[in-house]
Structure formats: C-alpha cells, structure tokens
Amino acid sequence: MTIRPLMGLFLGSAMAAFTSVASLNVAWAEDVTVSFLTHWPPETVAKLEAAAATYAKDHPGVKVEVRAVPFGDLLTTLRSQAGQAGGPTIAGIYDLWLPELARDKLVNAAPEANAADVTTNWPKGVATAASVGGTVYGYPNEIDVYALNYNKKLFEEAGIKEAPKTWDEFYAAAEKLTNKDKGQQGFGMINSWAAGVVHPFASLLASNGGALVVDGKPQLDSENAKATFELYEKLIKSGASVATMGTADANTTGPFLDNFVSGKTGMIIMANWWESALKAGMGDRFADVATAPIPVGPKGDGPHSISYSWMTVVSDGASDAEKKAAWDFLGWFNGPTSGENGASAMGDLLQSMGILPSRTSDVAAFAERLKTPFLAGYVDVLSEARPFPTVLGGQEFTESLQSHIEAVQFGKETAAEAAAAAQADAAAILEKAAQ
Amino acid sequence: MSARGRLPAGAAASTGWRAFLYLLMIAIAVASAFPLVWMVLSSLKTPAEAMQTPPVWLPATPSLDAYQKVNELIRVGRSFANSALIAGITTAGILVTSLMAGYAFAKYRFRYREVLFAITIATMFLPPIVTLIPLYRLVGSIGLNASLAGVILPNLANAFGIFLMRQFIAGMPDELLEAARLDGASEFRIVFQIVAPAVAPALAALALFAFVYHWNSYLWPLTVLQGNSDNYPIVISLSRLLSYNRSAVNTGLVMAGATLAVLPPLILFVFLQRFFVRTITASGVTGQ
C-alpha cells in the first residue's frame, strides 16, 4: 500500500462529503419546502405524498416533503428536533404531547382562519384536545376509542350467548373462555407498551364511575380505581388472564396480537385503529371478531371508554413563509375539497387504515364505511367516551401507572399496594410537572 | 500461526475424545449459524407458511416476493448508497487520522504526551448515550442536521484506531524512520509511504472494524437524520419495516429486509477477516 490510493481515497471521500452537503443546501433553496413528520407506514406515506403532489399542482413554489420515522421514535424525534433549524415544519402528534410542546413554545398557534376552521368544523371535545388554554394549535385528525373486542367463535364454543355487559358477566365469560390445555385465555391484558396497558385499564375505570385525573389531581386510590385493580388481580389469579401472553413490541404488536389473531385469546380491550392489523393477521377469520361496549363496573353508570386523538401541528421555529405555507396546506388537506365526495384527503387516508376521522363532514362522508360491524361498535361508544387527560407530565404519568398495572399482572404487587403506590407516584409526577 | 499449541493431552488423546471434540465443534457451528440460516429461510417463505403453527422450517416453494415487496416499501438502492457513503468516508477518515495520531503518540516525545494519550483512550470507554443530546445540538448549530455530513463528521476520528495504530507503530524500529529523515523525507511522507505499508494488515483490520461498525450504527444516524429518508442508511430504512412486524404474516418481509442489511458487512468480512485475526493476534491489543 503506497500513499496514493490512500490519499486518493481520502480526497475522494472528502469531496463526496462536500458535495452531499452542497446538494442538500440546493434542495432547501427552493421557494418553500414544508416538511411533514409522521410515523405512518410506507403505504400510508405514499398516499400522503400523492395528496402533496395534488396540492403542488395548484401551488407552484410550495413543496411538501414527507419524513417518516417508526412510532417508537416519533416522540424522540420531535423532542430533539422541534424548534431546531432544519427540523420538521409539520408534525403529526399524539394529543398527550401537546401541553409540553406548547409550554416550550415549539408549536405555532393557529392563525385565526385556521383556528375558526377547527372550532366550527370539529366536535367540541376534539377541538378542545387540540388546544391549550383556549388557543388552537393544530388540526385534529384521527380519533381513537377503546371497546371490547371478542372472538365470536370462541364465545360459541364456550356457550356464551352475548357480549358481557357487567363486570360480573365479564369475569364469568373470561373464566368460561379459559382453557389451559389449549393454551387459551379468557381476557388478554397488554404489557410493555404504555398506552396499551393504561388505556384499557382507564376504560374499565371510567365504566366503574371513576377517572384517572380530576382537576389535575390523580384519583388512582379512589374506591373505583381500587376495584379496577382488584378486577385485574382476580382475572390473573384465576388464570383467566395470562400475563405472559400479552407482551407487545415497540411497534405495538407482538405476542398479545398474535394470541388474539390465532384464537388463543377470547376478549381484549383495544382501539379501532388496529382493524388493519387484525385483517392482515386473520384474513377471512376477521369476520369472527365482534365489538361491544366496555363492561360496566358495580359503581358505574354505563359503559364509558377512553378516547384520544392525533393532530398535526406547525413548528414555531419555521420561517414565516414556511408557517404560512404549512397552515395553508393543512387547511386544504383537512378540508372538504381535497378528497372525494366531500371528504378531506386526510379523511381518505385515515379510513384506508381503518381509523375514525374526526371532522364532522368526514364522518358524514364515510357514513357507509363506518357502518361495518367492527367500526360501528366503536362509533357507538364514541359519544360516551372520556378523553384521556392531557396534562403536563402526561407521558411520565402514563408510564408510571403502566409499571404498577404490570406489577399486578405479573403478581409483583397486590391490587391494594398498586393503587396506593400508583397514586403516590402520580401525585409527585403531576405536581412536579405543573411547576 | 505456524507454532500451534497442542492440546495438553493431545498426544495421548483417545479417538473417543476426538470424536467428542468434533461433535462439539459441529454443535457450536450449527448453533452459531442457526439464526442467520433461519432468517434467510424465512425470507423465502410465503405469508401462509410464515403463519403456520407449528412452524414450517423449509419453504415448500421458495419465493423472492418478500424481497420485491421490501424494494417497493423502502428505497433499497438509495439506502445502500447512503450506507456505503457513510461507512466508506468514515472509515477512510478514521484510517488517516488514526495513522497520523498513532504515529505521533508512538514516535514523538513531547510534554503532556501521556496525558493527551490517556484522555484520548478514555473516550473509548464512553457510552454514546452520554453525549447524544449535546452532540445533536452541536451538529445542528453548524447546520449539518439531516445531512450525511452530520452523520459522518463527528466520527472521523476514533480513539480505538489511534490506540491500535500506536501499538503497531511503536514496534517499528526507529532506525528506519531516522534513515528516511536523513534522506530528506517529510514527516507526512514517512507516515504514508513508510509507516502505512508496514502496518498495512493492521490498517486492513481497522478498516473492517470501522466499516462494519459504521455500517451497522443505528442510534446516531437515527437522531441526526431527523426522518429525512433521502439520507437513510439501510439499517434505519430497515427499522421502517417494523411497522410490518405485525403478526407472523409479514415475517418473510421483515426477514428479507434483515437479510439485505446483513449481506454487505458479511461479504466484506469474508475478504478481510484474515487481516483482522492476524492483527489481533500480532498486536498488543490483548494486553501485551
């Protein structure tokens, strides 16, 4: 080896590095480029890109480019890049994350026209979730709600006539559906995924007349919450729910999904958006899946579940021209002219994933699609759903509660211990976050 | 590796003992290769086969459909090019900077040499997570966010490379260098024309090590590239396939992506591994 190949390699690489930087700068020097950060899978991203291309036809000089990261990396990407030069102009976020983004002034308050658009064309509760202190920060899009999913075939085999309406019926059904020899569990509890653990618990709690947080104070040691922890403990102790069958991976799938798909889990409490995962996994057997309201606890006044929404926000760190272009694009993308038959392009995209749209006109446009048995069960419970509390420190609060629910699932804490510890932790977390 | 050590009981070893050793060797090889073989086999299965319980081991009708699908979902060619750029430039940079610094630490005497060397070596022990956030901010402040240059620049020098080169160059006779100096050779000429060829196997080993490490690296490119998929290396593009990790039906797809990402480092390894083994064996890396 002599000097020349080595130096040549070095110089060549240095030049390549230089040109790659230079070419990037050129790409950004176009009139306005709006970047759109999302966690959607490639097929959905392709739909978004198609919509952006349509928009670009009428808006020469504006380019919308999509940046996509896996769900598990979305929050990290947002946190480390929001407000930075070159960070995304538009980002799709989970509403729980909004308070902190607004506190740190990373998201741009919607211009008056867009704010009015959101408050008039979306249901009040959804618009509120997209706001902090009365200021609208983005366009709500998907709305997710939890319901009881069950396998009709397993119900038949166990001789159960209809979906359980009360906790007693629910527990009885779970026991009947359990068959140790077949490795079959009655009710599937999720672990290792914060929202997947906490939302079903919170839905059962709401259906037992309780709430996670009231006026900014956690209520995890209320009698209603204690009873919910006890229900979990009872299901685990009787073997009607097997904790090790419920593990999820970073992409919110894994054994818990596989077990339901392959008919080893009788019932589960999950959200509407996993319709596409169920269809992909079950094929024709998807017809066996039915949806029902959350069973009502002894202290409850009726079935309630938890809802949460996703929204698109605009970075406050973007230039004025970028912000203007971003809001204009979002208004069009979420508006009634961009899709087919009076739906928005966003609505089209969401319903392709089996996700409920939230814009009032979209709900009307997709009325037929929303009547399919699986989704209809979700639409029915939407009006009685309680939004998941969006408070400062919400993510940490969720993860803390998750750890105590999992501790009960795996027999590391009793129901009473979990309720007391979850309450103490949550109180400290929310107090600290509110400072 | 001429003077091979004999197993102590070697001479008197019974046939039974040797048969056992061969069996052990085969068992280890099978256990070691199994996950990769399974990965390749799974990538050739149809979705229906992937779903079966108990699992099917050999695909009945091997199909490349999964690879086709991967190519539709992520830009495989572009990602490979990005990976090659990132790993290639970073490796070239590490070779040059390590050679120079290793030479200086090995052959020059100067004040604070030991302190500087100790500080440099200490950075080898640093878990990357410790500096992730400030480093990200720093790279952003010089305008390299979302670019390949941002992925590459912070990694162009590396303590392990400097350490390895110093170990090797220290073993070179000083007379050789003195003679070159008397001939009027500049220090740079000495480094690249005399020292570099003499430590070529070590450079090859370092090249393999650096290339594979940066081809495989995940956390830093993910952080700095900000979702700019134009610049994604293949391992990050592969993580996009995770959204298809739903139920077993897409196992083939995910395994096809994994197979694609594994191939280049493995091929490079086949060519360069002998240098690596020789270098580690000959160097003081194992603590001479």
Next chain:
Amino acid sequence: MIGLRKSIFAMLAPSLSLIALFILVPIALTIWLAFTKWSVQTPFSSATFIGFDNFREIFGSTSVGRDFKGAMINTALYSAMSIALILPLSVVFGMLIHQAELKGANILRTILFATYMVPMIAVALVFSKLYSPTEGPFNQMLAWIGIGPQPWLSSPDTALVSVVLLNVWQQVGYFTILIIAGLTQIPQSIYEAAKMDGARGPALFGFITLPLLKRTLLFSVVIALINAVQVFEPVALITQGGPVGSTNVLTYHIRRVGIERAQGGLGSAMSVTLLLALVVTVTAVFALARREERR
C-alpha cells in the same frame, strides 16, 4: 525543534480536534446540564442551575429514583451475566479452535466471528421471531426434547436473560478471536517443559494456560463491559424496557427520560452517574488485576 513541534501539531490536530469538539465538549455540556433544570426542547441558555437536586432525585425514593436504580441494577445484571457467559465460552471455543488440532477449525472460527458483523437491529428482529411463543422455533425445539414452552421475552423473570442470550450469540465470536490471539502468545516450549515434569490436561490448563491468558482475559472483561453497558437496539425494538421494567437498561432509560420526557437535566445527571460508575468499575478491575500480579 520548531520543525518537530510543527509536525507533532500537524499529526495530532485532525484527530484530537475532532475528539475535543465532538466528544469532550459534549461531555462537558452533559456534566454542566446535570446540575440544571432544562427541557431538551429549548436552547441551552434556558437551563437554570439547581445544584445537586437532580442527583438527589435520581437516588431518591420517588418513581424517578426507583426507575433509575432499577435501570442501574438491570444494566449491572445484564453486564455481569453477559461477561459470565461470554468469557468461559470464548475460552472453550478458543482452545477448541486453536489447540485441539481439528480439521475445519478455521471454518468454525469464521462462522463464530461472522455473527459479530451482523447489524444489531437485524439480530433483534430475528431473535424477536425466534423467541415468539407460538410460531417461534425455540419453543418448538424445546418441545422436541420434552421441555414446555418458555415465555422468553414475555415474562419479567426471563426477559433480561433472553436479551443477554442474544448478546452472547452476537459477541462470543469476537471474544473467541481475542482468546485465540492470547493463546498464540503462549510459547509452546512452556507446555513442553511442563509435560516433561509430568503435568497433564487440567493441570496444564490451570497452571499455564489460564495464568498466561490473564491479560487477555482482563482486556476482554473491560471490552465486554463497555459493550454491555451500551445495549440499546434490542430493548428499543423488542421489549421497550418491559415487562414490569425488567429490561429497562440505562441507555434506554436515559433516552426515555432525557429525550422522550424532555427532562434534559435529569437525563444528564443519569448519564454522569453512569460515567462515574463505569470509571469506578474499570479502575477497580485494573487495580484488582495489578494486586493479583504483585503477589
């Protein structure tokens, strides 16, 4: 002498300036941020000094302290188990390849070492499928020999061990190469002399091989420790730190607190603690080895 000084500078400047800018400056920033309250979403200038509060909190009794101490313990367990499995295996493999004079030993070496070249993300994806409770081949193979299905990654009692096994599979080949390198440095004549004195199998291993491999083993322990502390991809991609926090290791936890929850000060304090713990451990390992040597 001025010429020499110039070349010293020219030789060291490229690498040392890069290391200073991209490693030392960020370390200094991390140490400073550890004493501040700072949201990672905001500029450094918004960090406010709060003394040792972050350290008090991560060692305190609230959920922050419990989670951090849990992550420290998980990381320590993960490292200890990895080292305890990798080292003996690599010594056995190394002796088998180098000393047993078997045909095909080089093929085994290549196969073993090849796993080290596989991107961790691919390893994680493949093992998440291998460990799968229903469709996974591991449980099927266990069934062949009459062992019931194991929960692997799905139970807090086995999840961390499962991640360790994945790590051992990937790394053992690299350490086998290190051991082989160490074995080649033991002069053949020592074995010959010992055999003349009547030493056989285990005695040769215990009195010659092992003592003369000590430096190699020491080096291997340190490298294995540093690698183990950095474990990230399998946890981030498969277990998310669960179930019940049983695989919540430090790298993952620091990223979660420092970046996902935006608590940059707390995350930095955790980083600094990790760094100190590592320095103490490595120093202790070296000190112990040196004391042994003096005896």
